[in-house]
Amino acid sequence: MNAMTQDNLRSAFGGESMAHMRYRIWGETAKKEGFPTVGRLFMCTSDAEQVHATLHFKAMKDIKGDFSVTSGAGFGLTSTSENLQGAINGETFEFTQMYPAYIAVAEMQKEDSAVRAMKYAIEAEKVHAKLFTKAKEAVDAGKDLEAKVVLLCPVCGYISLTGEEDNCPLCNAKKELFKSY
Ligand code: FE2
Numbered sequence: 675m676n677a678m679t680q681d682n683l684r685s686a687f688g689g690e691s692m693a694h695m696r697y698r699i700w701g702e703t704a705k706k707e708g709f710p711t712v713g714r715l716f717m718c719t720s721d722a723e724q725v726h727a728t729l730h731f732k733a734m735k736d737i738k739g740d741f742s743v744t745s746g747a748g749f750g751l752t753s754t755s756e757n758l759q760g761a762i763n764g765e766t767f768e769f770t771q772m773y774p775a776y777i778a779v780a781e782m783q784k785e786d787s788a789v790r791a792m793k794y795a796i797e798a799e800k801v802h803a804k805l806f807t808k809a810k811e812a813v814d815a816g817k818d819l820e821a822k823v824v825l826l827c828p829v830c831g832y833i834s835l836t837g838e839e840d841n842c843p844l845c846n847a848k849k850e851l852f853k854s855y
């Protein structure tokens with residue numbers, strides 16, 4: 675695999691790994707603050723980021739060894755409203771800047787497995803940003819997020835709050851595979 679795509683995939687792996695952990699911390703905060711459904715959304719999205727980290731890890735399955743990994747990541751244990759803004763900012767950075775740039779490089783270098791992994795991630799991040807925005811609107815109005823279900827596609831990281839999809843709209847995985855939170 676080309677060195678630059680390797681670096682980009684490792685950086686994306688680092689970013690996804692930290693988002694995975696950060697969302698668990700923020701999910702606990704949301705539950706404590708009396709927003710249990712926002713907490714479920716954070717836990718579900720945390721697992722979605724694990725799906726993305728795993729896709730990137732597997733795309734690099736033939737690369738062994740130790741590397742220093744540099745990744746952007748938001749910090750701050752603040753209120754749930756501020757944590758949601760932090761989540762929106764991180765997701766938006768990923769789908770407007772990080773993944774488009776990394777995908778362009780990987781396409782140019784014909785690194786198909788890297789392109790596939792990152793294309794799943796970028797589409798899911800758009801959904802994550804939208805759902806976190808909905809959650810923030812509710813929290814800023816003093817309410818918990820309203821959702822019939824909180825479902826995760828374990829193949830691509832898509833999240834549903836309605837359960838109305840037949841199959842995953844991003845990767846076509848069967849709905850029976852979806853994980854409930
Ligand atoms: Fe992600």
Ligand code: FE2
Pocket residue numbers: 719722723765798799802
């Ligand atoms: Fe995300």
Ligand code: FE2
Pocket residue numbers: 827828829830831832842843844845846847
């Ligand atoms: Fe999916």
